[in-house]
Amino acid sequence: xxxxxxxxxxxxxxxxxxxxxxxxxxxxxxxxxxxxxxxxxxxxxxxxxxxxxxxxxxxxxxxxxxxxxxxxxxxxxxxxxxxxxxxxxxxxxxxxxxxxxxxxxxxxxxxxxxxxxxxxxxxxxxxxxxxxxxxxxxxxxxxxxxxxxxxxxxxxxxxxxxxxxxxxxxxxxxxxxxxxxxxxxxxxxxxxxxxxxxxxxxxxxxxxxxxxxxxxxxxxxxxxxxxxxxxxxxxxxxxxxxxxxxxxxxxxxxxxxxxxxxxxxxxxxxxxxxxxxxxxxxxxxxxxxxxxxxxxxxxxxxxxxxxxxxxxxxxxxxxxxxxxxxxxxxxxxxxxxxxxxxxxxxxxxxxxxxxxxxxxxxxxxxxxxxxxxxxxxxxxxxxxxxxxxxxxxxxxxxxxxxxxxxxxxxxxxxxxxxxxxxxxxxxxxxxxxxxxxxxxxxxxxxxxxxxxxxxxxxxxxxxxx
Amino acid sequence: xxxxxxxxxxxxxxxxxxxxxxxxxxxxxxxxxxxxxxxxxxxxxxxxxxxxxxxxxxxxxxxxxxxxxxxxxxxxxxxxxxxxxxxxxxxxxxxxxxxxxxxxxxxxxxxxxxxxxxxxxxxxxxxxxxxxxxxxxxxxxxxxxxxxxxxxxxxxxxxxxxxxxxxxxxxxxxxxxxxxxxxxxxxxxxxxxxxxxxxxxxxxxxxxxxxxxxxxxxxxxxxxxxxxxxxxxxxxxxxxxxxxxxxxxxxxxxxxxxxxxxxxxxxxxxxxxxxxxxxxxxxxxxxxxxxxxxxxxxxxxxxxxxxxxxxxxxxxxxxxxxxxxxxxxxxxxxxxxxxxxxxxxxxxxxxxxxxxxxxxxxxxxxxxxxx
Numbered sequence: 001x002x003x004x005x006x007x008x009x010x011x012x013x014x015x016x017x018x019x020x021x022x023x024x025x026x027x028x029x030x031x032x033x034x035x036x037x038x039x040x041x042x043x044x045x046x047x048x049x050x051x052x053x054x055x056x057x058x059x060x061x062x063x064x065x066x067x068x069x070x071x072x073x074x075x076x077x078x079x080x081x082x083x084x085x086x087x088x089x090x091x092x093x094x095x096x097x098x099x100x101x102x103x104x105x106x107x108x109x110x111x112x113x114x115x116x117x118x119x120x121x122x123x124x125x126x127x128x129x130x131x132x133x134x135x136x137x138x139x140x141x142x143x144x145x146x147x148x149x150x151x152x153x154x155x156x157x158x159x160x161x162x163x164x165x166x167x168x169x170x171x172x173x174x175x176x177x178x179x180x181x182x183x184x185x186x187x188x189x190x191x192x193x194x195x196x197x198x199x200x201x202x203x204x205x206x207x208x209x210x211x212x213x214x215x216x217x218x219x220x221x222x223x224x225x226x227x228x229x230x231x232x233x234x235x236x237x238x239x240x241x242x243x244x245x246x247x248x249x250x251x252x253x254x255x256x257x258x259x260x261x262x263x264x265x266x267x268x269x270x271x272x273x274x275x276x277x278x279x280x281x282x283x284x285x286x287x288x289x290x291x292x293x294x295x296x297x298x299x300x301x302x303x304x305x306x307x308x309x310x311x312x313x314x315x316x317x318x319x320x321x322x323x324x325x326x327x328x329x330x331x332x333x334x335x336x337x338x339x340x341x342x343x344x345x346x347x348x349x350x351x352x353x354x355x356x357x358x359x360x361x362x363x364x365x366x367x368x369x370x371x372x373x374x375x376x377x378x379x380x381x382x383x384x385x386x387x388x389x390x391x392x393x394x395x396x397x398x399x400x401x402x403x404x405x406x407x408x409x410x411x412x413x414x415x416x417x418x419x420x421x422x423x424x425x426x427x428x429x430x431x432x433x434x435x436x437x438x439x440x441x442x443x444x445x446x447x448x449x450x451x452x453x454x455x456x457x458x459x460x461x462x463x464x465x
Numbered sequence: 466x467x468x469x470x471x472x473x474x475x476x477x478x479x480x481x482x483x484x485x486x487x488x489x490x491x492x493x494x495x496x497x498x499x500x501x502x503x504x505x506x507x508x509x510x511x512x513x514x515x516x517x518x519x520x521x522x523x524x525x526x527x528x529x530x531x532x533x534x535x536x537x538x539x540x541x542x543x544x545x546x547x548x549x550x551x552x553x554x555x556x557x558x559x560x561x562x563x564x565x566x567x568x569x570x571x572x573x574x575x576x577x578x579x580x581x582x583x584x585x586x587x588x589x590x591x592x593x594x595x596x597x598x599x600x601x602x603x604x605x606x607x608x609x610x611x612x613x614x615x616x617x618x619x620x621x622x623x624x625x626x627x628x629x630x631x632x633x634x635x636x637x638x639x640x641x642x643x644x645x646x647x648x649x650x651x652x653x654x655x656x657x658x659x660x661x662x663x664x665x666x667x668x669x670x671x672x673x674x675x676x677x678x679x680x681x682x683x684x685x686x687x688x689x690x691x692x693x694x695x696x697x698x699x700x701x702x703x704x705x706x707x708x709x710x711x712x713x714x715x716x717x718x719x720x721x722x723x724x725x726x727x728x729x730x731x732x733x734x735x736x737x738x739x740x741x742x743x744x745x746x747x748x749x750x751x752x753x754x755x756x757x758x759x760x761x762x763x764x765x766x767x768x769x770x771x772x773x774x775x776x777x778x779x780x781x782x783x784x785x786x787x788x789x790x791x792x793x794x795x796x797x798x799x800x801x802x803x804x805x806x807x808x809x810x811x812x813x814x815x816x817x818x819x820x821x822x823x824x825x826x827x828x829x830x831x832x833x834x835x836x
Contacts, residue, residue, distance in 0.1 A: 042531055042532070049527045050527055052487055111665070111666060111667065113489070113490035114490075116486045116487070116489050117486055117489060117496075117499045128490075129487075130490040130491070130665050130666070131487060131488055131490065131491055131521060131522075131525035131665060132485075132487025132488065132525055132526075132527065133487070133527065134487075134524075134525050134526065134527045135487075135521075135524070135525035138524060138525070138674045138675075139667075141674075142674075142675055251533055254527075254532065254533075256485075256527055256528065257484070257485055257487075258481055258484040258485045258528070258534075314502060317484065318480065318483050318484050318502060319484040320480065320481055320484050320534075
């Protein structure tokens, strides 16, 4: 078998925001850069293609941001969502660096716009990409092309030659041929393993078979596995992933943002046995958004149904699939294949427990139930105005937390102690350093851009010395 | 249910787009869409005519083909748009002109040119066609020329107005007072600058995901070239009737100063637009409308080119034939105006006015639901 070979200064594995920021930063430092992306061109960019904004600290309002967002406030938000599962020094370093990212990213051709319709709550903190994540990627790829960075698509890396913390070469499948790539430095920005159902099963058991994956099927975590197998220190809970409840009718992979549902608050959520299982009125988006995937994963067959009535139909963002509609609860149960008497009992029991109050979904209102085993503590109104509606939901997996440990220079740390000689990582593959738990909108892109740039510059410096 | 498969597909796409909204900053179509929860035929016709076909939403979309959601907004809105031209055409009897538009316009043009050649030869001496007098009006008296073209222009104006009225009613424009002075003025500004043919600020997309397209420039050359030529003709008419100054006019006269750059703009602009059309990413293109779009560009190109030739060849034996061809092309251009791509400018202007009105009122137009 013939083996093709390529030599470069900096090899970047991956093709998303972090990979491109690393490649561009390395190239701007004078290094010769090769990007190998495992996905075909259309699906390039991993989860970046589904993103829409990034969260950067800034001291004043801008054309597209409605007010300041200080480093301290960013840190408070991060501390809150991660419940302390973060490396403070690294996180604060990232937050400080995030300030200059807004300008740097714009200089690479990415354009921003004010927050999108339906996302007013993020208008101050998050910078939205004009045209979304794929538009952002297109801009970065165009800049990379102009700078003379080579990109190979459909080129999954199949093995890494790492010798005691020093990267020597990688083998990638390029046009069906094994190609050996030697490089002075490596930047691994190849994402997590959320599309690898077998790997998810290690943490979740057989129920992972019923998970839907919100991004492309190419986020398999192969590079992460190879790195951890070569002595790189792991960080983050290997069993955990970010799971939200999405429309059960979504495709297995790559349904993206349009399958999300955020109407839990307007009704009740029942499982396959037509029983409620959690307080639907516990908290606001995004916290409730982030917990419902996990809650549904714990239910039989990993499916649940959000049931509401006609008065709520137009109170939330539309989504891809229309809700299932019926004139009575019994008819709805029949359409959903749920036990009809049980659903009627659940609904009437709920309705009887609803206390009088003034509904306001923008605050913790006083609409609640009283006397139920599982109360709905806010936003509880009776389901009494037909037609009735339901959305079937399943866990939708966005990203995984397991990654490679890095230092402030995005240099991978070895399990045996000390930093790797010439290996850096950026993006989701090391997000667990900063984001050990939970999620705040736009943080993934901040991690990718900030550490991507740091990794690229470090890799170039090592390669050119 | 919708009247056509194209409208059905457009509704599916708008539902997808409305649950994503990433393209909100790209152009006017998506903010207009966001004002709506459901999409009647009139809503979709409005959005389709608001779309400038810049292609940015296709290059930006994470769900465009080969993704299974198959989101191809430029292509399907282009189909809905051309279907709407047929639907609005007046009188109804001429709607089939849109079915094989390229062929229809070619036939009308050929007949018109032949008519002028034959007309000159029959009313005059066949030798008049090749004389070198340099005087148009020897071939066709000015009054006849003005009368004939005045009549066809009046007919075209009537048919265009009736078509526009059909559009205005269909999209429910009156429900938000889209005809107000402010809305119309905003539409004038947006149309004159082609504000939404810019991919959201970075330029249009045509061949691929690189915003390297120059269609806005070529469209400006074509559109303003056409206006200059039209102005030159109007000034000539005023000169003739108002002041008794007869053509031919000197090189630095107003008709020439308007007409020559106008003709050059038409020629260069249409070549540029045609080239862009031929290199466009085939995934975004509705091939079935190729004839209509090509015919439109060809007519404008021929108008510009034969006008310039007429000036260059005026003192040669080719005058007669060149004049016949030029008059034939212009005659056919006016006659077929209400039944070809020309109408896009009117409906797009109307859609821009409605968009301005909706934005101001912060509510969508009320569209009569299809029965």
